[in-house]
Amino acid sequence: MNFILYSDINDSSISQNPAQPDSSDLLLKAYRPLLETLGRVHIVHSVAAVDPLYRQLLSAGQESVCLSFNPPQTTPFDLECPTVCVVAWEYDSIPDEQWDNDPLQDWTRMLAKHGRVITLSSHAAAAIRRSMGDAFPVLVLPAPLWESFAAIREQHASTPVNAGTTLTVKGCIFDSRLMDLHPDNLLPEPLTAEEQAEIEARLEASRPPPLTLKRRYVIARHFLRLWLLNLGHEQTPPVPRVRFLQNWYWEGLHDLLPERLHDWLGKRLPTIAGPIPVPVVAPAPRELPDTSVEVQTHIDGVVYVSAFSPTDGHKNWIQILTAFCAAFRDTPDATLVMRLTQSDLTDVYEHLITPMAQLAPYACRVILIVGDLDDREHARLYQAASFYVNASHCEGVCLPLMSFMACGKPVIAPDHTAMQDYIDESVAFVVGSSLEVSIWPHDPRGLHRARRYRPDWGSLKKAYENSYRMATTQPQDYQHMALAAAERMRNYCAVPALQERVADFFGLASHAGNVAQVTDNASC
Structure with a gap:
């Protein structure tokens, strides 16, 4: 065949x-x-x-x-x-x-x-x-996936508390320990009296002159001239001729009419008396870190790992972050490594850096890895982990979760959708969840035609606390769960089991x- x-x-x-x-x-x-x-x-x-x-x-x-x-x-x-x-x-x-x-x-x-x-x-x-x-x-x-991780299993035995691992990434690393994270830093500095006066002066200087009869005549003549010049000329993209009437109405006539008459015209002549679309001005570009260089980070303690794209809402990463910071607000040896599978740093700042600052201060450590890990560094990340964390609304397949389990790592995860085939309390701290209505993700109509799951935030926080307790005080129980996770993947996704x-x-x-x-x- x-x-x-x-x-x-x-x-x-x-x-x-x-x-x-x-x-x-x-x-x-x-x-x-x-x-x-x-x-x-x-x-x-x-x-x-x-x-x-x-x-x-x-x-x-x-x-x-x-x-x-x-x-x-x-x-x-x-x-x-x-x-x-x-x-x-x-x-x-x-x-x-x-x-x-x-x-x-x-x-x-x-x-x-x-x-x-x-x-x-x-x-x-x-x-x-x-x-x-x-x-x-x-x-x-x-x-x-089972056979792909044979070398990691042979070279490394899962340990609940990491003594220290250095990761090298071609990209950038955001470390809560090295960042000036505090909610107050999200607020802009108050303006001085001189700065406020300068802004008011610029605004006053930019005000248009009063609309005298002569100026209204100039405005009308200007837009009439543009209208006539536009006649018979092809433009790409074409400018609707009513746009000139609309501009003349709003700049030279609107303020003379009572509000009731303006509303009446807006309903009957929306192309002329309707509001002019305001162009969206993109914000000034943020000065982003260089992602073409190699950077390193050292991680230790009880290490939780999760992988996702910041723009992928069904991964429910915000609960992973917030429940971790709530559970370990006073626990300095708990580390969450969030491996981002999308390289757009604008999305990282928009979706993750702000929540990290809003949650501060906290003694636990959060590390965001943005960039490429080669095979050796991927292996080090697998070995460094104490637990892998998933809190998805639904999964068709979760390759990172399966991969960490194949490396002998216990996990924190719900037992719904694709994960119900291999997640239970013998290999995971199970996160509770309940059904909620949803849409098919590629359906532009946005109609409720399906159901997914709503993970329970309190259950996720409790799973963090129980897993940390096991890692620090019950190492034998941790080893039993680690071996059970590897054995579950051997039975579930090894080549001989599927042939x-x-x-x-x-x-x-x-x-x-x-x-x-x-x-x-x-x-x-």
């Missing part, structure tokens, strides 16, 4: 837009070693390359299937090559209706055309079966026991 893998997001697109967070390329790379034990793997970077490769392999008497790591609405359904969509989905229902006259948005149509689907969790499988029926072929196939599922789904039962690596798999 030949597996042709395709994703819109790949190394090339990521290099062009590194701020775009997407897990599809990571999933493709994670699936590759598993599929290579069952056949040949070909990675293509455009849909147009699928069918030519399929015909080439078919002429050689070889079967193929295309696995699309794109959502159903962007996965092609008219290829000659049999196509299966790999869906990471976090809601309790799938889009079963179209919008904007686009039938592709109806996943039930798209999945029916494909005839089967692969999901990453039993939660997503249940959502699909609610719409497609229990008989629809669905393969639940977690991302096979038979894939072989049965694609009718390769005779190859289920074949784990020999195919050596001639290359990107196409």
